[in-house]
Amino acid sequence: MRAQDFSAAETQAVYRAIHERRDMRHFAGGAVAPDLLRRLLDAAHHAPSVGFMQPWRFIRIRDAALRQRLHATVEQERVRTARALGEREDEFMRLKVEGLIDAAELIAVALADGREPHVFGRRTLPQMDLASAACAIQNLWLAARAEGLGMGWVSLFDPAEVAALLGLPAGAEPIALLCLGPVHEFYEEPMLQQERWARREPLSSMVFDDRWGAASALFDATQDREIG
Known part of the structure; x- marks a missing residue:
């Protein structure tokens, strides 16, 4: 066995994290220790990126009033989305689609400004900046699950409104509001499957x-x- 190889137990742990990761909406409050949060963000920062461009930026929302404003923005989009769903509007409105208020941590993820010069791997597929940032989010998700924390990716928001609330520079683009923290329990299966959506x-x-x-x-x- 080479030093770089994973043991059977380590390999199984990777697959377990993948299969037991859940998009969480129900949180138990509490807190995430700073050293653990740094470790999770470091896992995100070690994601692959096209041309090694590292387009991700993380904004930790610590101000309670700002969290409330972001929650209001998400709630507005939740209603608009429900209306756009037509006959499934009522069914959608019964779903819990975010945990912005209850989660211990709220982290906004944005694509950095100044991405245009990065043409390595993006000349014909410019959206690879988004794909790269999604890899970082997945790394964070899997690390959080391995640490016993839940995480949920919220994308129900108007990007311009969130960009203004977070003071993003021109060219930067918000792609996610990540709810992170302790949960009472993980869903046995994906929540939207559990709810028969x-x-x-x-x-x-x-x-x-x-x-x-x-x-x-x-x-x-x-x-x-x-x-x-």
């Missing part, structure tokens, strides 16, 4: 061989059922 599709329906729509030889019905 949606369900996880079988992996075999999303993996193709050679061209779009061509079923992959990796799967038959039994294998897909075992993985899912």
